[in-house]
Amino acid sequence: MTWLAWRQQRATVVTIAALLMLCAITVLILEIRTSGLVEATQGEPEFFAGYRDAFGAANGLIFVLPVLLGAFVGAPLFAREREQRTHVLALTQSVSRTRWLTTKTAMAAGSALAATGLYQALYLWWAFSLRPLEPRDFTTDARSFLDATGPVPLAWTLFAVVLGAALGLLLGNALSAVVLTFGVVLGLSYADRALLRVNVGHDPGWGGGRWQTLWPSPWVEAGTLVLAAAAIIATMLWWLRSRLVTA
Amino acid sequence: MLEFRIDRQSGVPTYLQIVDQVKQALRLGVLSPGDRLPTAKDVVAATAINPNTVLKAYRELEREGLVAPQPGRGTFVRKSLASPGAGENSPLRTELTNWMNRARLAGMDRDDVIALFTAVLNENHPVKDAE
Amino acid sequence: MIALAADRVGRRFGRTWALRDCSFEIPDGSVTALVGVNGAGKSTLLTLATGLLAPTEGAVRVLGTAPGSRGIHPRVSFLAQDKPTHRGFTVAEMLRFGRELNPTWDDEYARRLVDEAGVGLDAKIRTLSGGQRTRVALAVALGKRPELLLLDEPIADLDPVARDEVLRMLMAEVADTGTTVVLSSHALSELGNVCDHLLLLGSGRVRLAGDVDELLRSHRVLVHEPAGAHHVVEARGSIRLVRTEDPAAGTAPNLEELVLAYLRTEDAS
Numbered sequence: 001m002t003w004l005a006w007r008q009q010r011a012t013v014v015t016i017a018a019l020l021m022l023c024a025i026t027v028l029i030l031e032i033r034t035s036g037l038v039e040a041t042q043g044e045p046e047f048f049a050g051y052r053d054a055f056g057a058a059n060g061l062i063f064v065l066p067v068l069l070g071a072f073v074g075a076p077l078f079a080r081e082r083e084q085r086t087h088v089l090a091l092t093q094s095v096s097r098t099r100w101l102t103t104k105t106a107m108a109a110g111s112a113l114a115a116t117g118l119y120q121a122l123y124l125w126w127a128f129s130l131r132p133l134e135p136r137d138f139t140t141d142a143r144s145f146l147d148a149t150g151p152v153p154l155a156w157t158l159f160a161v162v163l164g165a166a167l168g169l170l171l172g173n174a175l176s177a178v179v180l181t182f183g184v185v186l187g188l189s190y191a192d193r194a195l196l197r198v199n200v201g202h203d204p205g206w207g208g209g210r211w212q213t214l215w216p217s218p219w220v221e222a223g224t225l226v227l228a229a230a231a232i233i234a235t236m237l238w239w240l241r242s243r244l245v246t247a
Numbered sequence: 248m249l250e251f252r253i254d255r256q257s258g259v260p261t262y263l264q265i266v267d268q269v270k271q272a273l274r275l276g277v278l279s280p281g282d283r284l285p286t287a288k289d290v291v292a293a294t295a296i297n298p299n300t301v302l303k304a305y306r307e308l309e310r311e312g313l314v315a316p317q318p319g320r321g322t323f324v325r326k327s328l329a330s331p332g333a334g335e336n337s338p339l340r341t342e343l344t345n346w347m348n349r350a351r352l353a354g355m356d357r358d359d360v361i362a363l364f365t366a367v368l369n370e371n372h373p374v375k376d377a378e
Numbered sequence: 379m380i381a382l383a384a385d386r387v388g389r390r391f392g393r394t395w396a397l398r399d400c401s402f403e404i405p406d407g408s409v410t411a412l413v414g415v416n417g418a419g420k421s422t423l424l425t426l427a428t429g430l431l432a433p434t435e436g437a438v439r440v441l442g443t444a445p446g447s448r449g450i451h452p453r454v455s456f457l458a459q460d461k462p463t464h465r466g467f468t469v470a471e472m473l474r475f476g477r478e479l480n481p482t483w484d485d486e487y488a489r490r491l492v493d494e495a496g497v498g499l500d501a502k503i504r505t506l507s508g509g510q511r512t513r514v515a516l517a518v519a520l521g522k523r524p525e526l527l528l529l530d531e532p533i534a535d536l537d538p539v540a541r542d543e544v545l546r547m548l549m550a551e552v553a554d555t556g557t558t559v560v561l562s563s564h565a566l567s568e569l570g571n572v573c574d575h576l577l578l579l580g581s582g583r584v585r586l587a588g589d590v591d592e593l594l595r596s597h598r599v600l601v602h603e604p605a606g607a608h609h610v611v612e613a614r615g616s617i618r619l620v621r622t623e624d625p626a627a628g629t630a631p632n633l634e635e636l637v638l639a640y641l642r643t644e645d646a647s
Contacts, residue, residue: 003478007471008464085462092428092456093479094522096449242432253571260591261571288553295545296571297409298553 001095005107012073013111020115023061027122030054035129048133058123062148063193065119066156067185069112074164075177077108082172097240105233109161116157124149147218155222160185162229166236192221248285249278253294261296265304273313273328284314284322379406380439381526381558382427387436388582389422396422397582400436404560404575409552411569411590412562413637414579420562421459423579424528427560428456441525452482455524459531461515465504469497469514473521480522488521491547509540513547520551527551529561533568541565545572566634576633578640585640590633597621597636600628612639 034051041047078101081087090100127145147153164181171177251268253261272278284305287298305322308314316322350360382404389397397419404410412420425431426438429445437444440451450456463472469492477483492499495513503511512532519527532548533541545568551557560577563569576593578586586593597611600618608620608627619631619639631639 001479004475007467084465085458085460086464088430088456088458089462089464090479091430092450092458093476094449094452094481095479255567255570286553288550291549291553292546294571295542295549295568297574298549299407299409299574300571301553 001099001103002107004090005104008104009073009077009107009111012076012108016069016073016111016115020118023119024122027058027126030058031126031129034126038130038132042132045133048130055126058126059144059148062116062120062123062153063144063156063189065116066153066160067182067189069115069157070160070164070185071178071182073108073112074161075168075181076174077104077165077168079168079172079174079177082169083174098237101236101240102233105162105165105236108165109158112157112161113154116153120148120153150218151222152218152225155225156185156189159225159229159232162232166232169236170239248289250285250293251290253296261300262304262307265290265301266307269304269308270313270328273324273326274330276327276329278324279327279329280324282324283320284308284324286321380404381406381408381441382560383439384423384426385437385439387423387426387433387438389419389426389431390434395434395582397426397433397579400579400582400584402577402584402587404558404577406558407552407556408575409549409559409573410561410575410577411573412560412577412579413564413566413569413641414562414585415641418579419582420579421530422582424456424530424560424562427526427528428454451526452480452522453525454528455519455522455526456528457515457519457530457532460535461512461532463503463511463515463518465502467503468499469501469503469506470499472503472514472518473499476518476521482522484521484523487523488517491517491520494547495543507540508536509543512536512540512544516544516547520557523555524557526558526560529559531562531564533563533565541568548572566637570633573633576637578637580641586636593636594630594633595625596623597631598624598628599631599635603628612643 030051034048037047078087081090087100091097127149160181163185164177167180167184168174168177171180249269249272251265253264257264259267269278269284278284285293287301287305290296290301291298305314305316309316309322313324313326313328314322315325347360350363355363380403384400384402387397387400388395400419400423412423414420422431426433427440427445428450429440430450441453443451445451464475467475473485473488473492476488477485489499492514495510495517497506497510497514503514506514516532519529529548533544536544548559548561549572552559561573574590576586576588576590577584598608598620600608600620602616603618605613605618605620606627608622608624611619611621613619619635620627
């Protein structure tokens with residue numbers, strides 16, 4: 001079953017790897033320039049204003065990544081099988097429905113998590129080379145900077161891929177699953193960032209150079225998302241056992 | 248190897264078509280005692296019919312004493328139906344060929360030949376009531 | 379031995395019953411034609427036998443056991459309608475698919491079947507003709523050496539040559555291994571020589587079931603003859619198909635006539 005899951009997702013994984021490579025090259029070039037500048041200017045803030053946008057974009061991508069991965073890795077996972085009815089083929093071999101669903105989901109979630117994780121590492125590596133500067137000199141948004149370094153993007157990736165997989169399984173149509181996943185995950189993460197935290201929490205600010213505690217704590221947020229993903233997987237298993245119409 | 252031609256439209260049950268074609272082969276000397284009949288798999292791989300039909304036909308031939316199964320080896324012909332005059336170079340056949348040639352020279356076409364042949368055939372070999 | 383049995387099986391989708399009160403037994407080693415108009419419940423019945431669907435009422439038994447939620451019986455192969463295959467896979471990868479997903483897999487046999495179909499192992503599935511694709515799909519289904527093979531419309535989309543090839547391949551398999559085959563089809567004229575049992579569904583119920591020869595023996599076609607005490611299945615003008623044990627009445631129907639008569643009439647039984 002692992003072979004099948006890999007064979008089916010090979011093309012997606014290769015595409016993600018290629019795109020990640022492109023990001024790595026871009027960040028590498030930027031890092032070489034800024035670290036050179038740090039040495040040459042002893043970290044004078046005015047020289048770094050030109051890189052604020054690039055750094056902001058690199059940061060923003062961390063939050064868009066789960067949406068993209070959910071829509072393009074998660075949503076087609078089962079939707080395409082149902083479109084071509086190959087799920088009937090797989091489920092009438094000697095492999096249980098649970099194993100089929102979990103192996104495929106695990107492989108998709110695993111590669112998506114690896115993508116987010118690697119990109120986070122790339123971003124952190126760049127930020128690390130700017131450490132002689134005060135963070136407020138190269139980024140404007142303290143909360144985004146902090147969130148990007150923690151477990152939250154990973155948890156969102158897991159949630160988005162699992163949600164996309166579930167929508168694809170239920171709808172049985174790749175296009176609508178992609179669009180719906182994109183919309184729902186984008187909407188939820190926007191609501192989370194823009195509404196929930198503004199209303200309930202407070203902006204940590206740069207508070208004397210020390211990171212203040214965020215609300216909700218990144219671990220609480222990540223934990224909630226992981227639980228939600230687990231609940232979705234349980235629902236999929238139930239649906240696959242009792243409701244899936246194959247004819 | 249003996250091949251069977253199955254006519255779906257004929258209305259004759261498939262197993263009987265096989266029985267008839269085996270008998271025809273026995274009459275013409277295509278099959279003779281000791282020969283092996285094609286296996287059910289050979290037959291169905293050549294003509295898409297149910298192997299059980301082939302086995303049914305062979306059982307019928309066995310019942311008539313024409314063939315006998317040998318476990319693990321196949322079904323073998325026990326008895327020939329060939330009459331001495333039916334062979335390729337038999338005198339009777341040569342005579343009939345000569346007769347056909349004379350009939351053509353006399354201006355008879357195919358239908359005339361068939362009509363005459365059938366008439367003489369029916370005089371000498373009346374059709375039996377129950378086949 | 380009974381390969382597939384149904385005892386008052388019903389299956390409902392929403393408010394409509396796709397199958398109702400179906401009881402039948404399909405003996406071991408038989409080749410059964412599952413016939414019925416579209417929507418008669420053929421696919422539902424086959425899917426129930428795989429265990430992918432559970433009956434709403436009644437019980438299905440496959441090779442002596444009830445298909446459970448754990449999936450298809452290891453000795454049953456199913457070829458779904460339209461014969462789904464992974465179109466981007468090569469033929470070798472489709473065979474690997476079968477090998478990876480089935481503990482009882484006869485790779486040599488599956489390769490031989492593909493080879494006999496004249497298909498190269500490196501060919502992509504999407505480049506194959508309908509007949510070749512069907513034969514690869516059948517090789518995957520047969521590679522696990524099933525005792526019961528369920529085929530949903532296996533030859534519907536094939537040209538006459540490919541139909542003949544696929545049926546010959548199937549019959550050779552039956553001759554070789556004695557596999558029980560249940561196949562649904564509309565191709566009545568092709569089925570005549572292939573099937574020895576018939577299961578005819580109408581509006582989700584079993585209308586006719588049994589050995590083909592016996593069914594043909596118990597029906598006669600009467601032309602310009604009064605039906606008398608015989609049960610009339612269908613009357614079209616002066617032609618009547620009747621159910622009778624009297625071999626002297628009328629003439630024997632062929633399978634196609636018999637099936638059509640039952641398919642055209644809703645209430646005969």
